[in-house]
Amino acid sequence: MQHDTPTVFVVDDDPLIRNGVRSLIGSVGLRVLTFGSALDFLRSTRPDAPACLVLDVRLPDLSGLDLQRELRKSDIEIPIIFITGHGDIPMTVEAMKAGAVEFLTKPFRGQNLLEAVQGAIARDRAARQERAEIAELRKSFGTLSPREREVLGMVVTGLLNKQIAAELGISELTVKTHRAHIMEKMRAGSLAELVHISDRLRSVPQRA
């Protein structure tokens, strides 16, 4: 399986629409995987590649909105494009609040769906990139000793070596050594870069 081929998942219980959407999206060269129910989709093993989900709101058993909730609960981040036969306003609001990227009312034009799909995939690609980078940074952070983490916290708040040494009751030279190790382990070329890395680590909540 090619690592970066974008995949579009389609979940709709109506085979005419499912196959129409599959054909339409396939015509622009994207990989399409179709499912007749939300449970089928949940049970599937999905390729690790940029993707988006075209999801019918009204489905037997688990509805489209239920599936959206399930995915959030399981930390599965995938942009969702909802398609619906009767998009009432409360339903649209709920779906968009929960992070849907688009809401198309049937019948919709193929071009609109394709644009939404391309946008969603670009978004997912960026999100995946971001997640990979953060994971990398977190791995680097994990190699820091407790003392180095302490020093890092003080460095990024703008304290001078002298101040840090006084604060921790160690020599200024020792602080300098810690800093050099930190810069190396975090692969930061400058203080500015180190501050930026620290910000990125902080902005993403730690998850269990």
Next chain:
Amino acid sequence: MAKPVMLNSGIDVVGDVAAWGAHFCLFYETKQDLLDTLISYCKSGLEREEYCLWIVAEPLTIEEARAALKNAVPDLDRYFAGSRLEIVPARDWFLQGGAFDGKRLTASWYEKLASLSARGYPGMRITGDTTWLSKKEWTHFCDYEDGLNEVIGNQRLAVLCTYPLAACGAPQILDVVRTHQFVLARRHGNWDVLETATLKRAKAELKGHNEELERRVVERTGELLKASEALREAQAELARVTRLTAMGELSASIAHELRQPLAGAVTNSDACLAWLSSQPPNLDEARAAADRTIEAATRASDIIRRIQALFKKAAPVRLRVNINEVIEETLGLIRSDLLGNNVSVQTELGPQLPPVLGDRGQLQQVVLNLVKNGIEAMSGVQDRALQLRIRSARHEPNQIVVDVADSGAGIDPQVIGKIFEPFYTTKLQGTGMGLAISRSIIEAHGGRLWAEPNTPRGATFQCTLPADIESNAA
């Protein structure tokens, strides 16, 4: 206010003036005057199983009274034997113990009445003569008469006092009139009732009460009518809203049902176009998408067919219906609407029309819709009488035509083609379905329904229905 229990006095002229509790008097000139009135007074009481006491004084004797009464009541002895009638001399009765004692006398009436009631008598009627009265007793007697008025009101007792006119001077006449509820006297040879001021006042009060009562009844009836009208309107509004809600729900689910295959058709058509314009074109994919498009469109038309079947429900009933009966029944149903809107209806129903084959209820609905439509069309008219004309006639040998003409605002020629379209309405509270439904009913019966402007004003709705000639001849 309880209605007084009426007393049949037996005296024509007294009629319904008297009820139980009557205390009245009579001025007489001759013996015949007394017999004229007292015989029928007593006879009437006897016939009603009442106890009668006739207190006689000159010029009548006990024997004369008894003989005259026997003439009128052949089995008089039976009443005497049963102690239901007494004829007694006045002096013995009034002057017991040698002198007149009004209090004792009044008390004796009540004792007697109580024992009679206990024995099951419906009441007691008394007549007593006063020729025995001397000047000495006059004032006492007047006090007694006056006192009787105070207490007689609630008793099943009637007292008729007879006074000889010749023996009474003007002061005595005034006393008598004052102490009785009403007076019988001869006037121009006929008996007449003279009412006293008290009775007049009482009657006036009674009349006042009755008028007040009547006014309240009218007022209350008006309120009830208004309330029931409001209730009817509320019910109609509720029915309309219910209908609209049901229609709204139905149309939402129809819309969803149809959107699904339409979305299938659009998506697959778009996919088809995409495969056709790809380089090189992928005809297999394009064909597959086109096939799915056809399938989706077919599904949409199946859904429409199912919806139509849903509305048609059962096969319509076709029975022989007299259209004039349908018109008359419907007008009966909508009479309160017509009255409420001051609309008068003129019917010109053709005689001996052949029947039409149809569903009576549906035809009634058409007539109802047309009449209501006419009423509503005239609702804004102020300057002329609101008149609706309904005609039925035979038109050609095998056709019946019914028309409903109003003198309302008429129909804007711009919209005359639209008024039969579903949901078209010019009214604030219309569903816009009445005329559309009416037309579909008439067309289902093999007829036509259309509208024409009226001269000088208003509109005429006309429909034709095929006459059922064969089964008529059979």
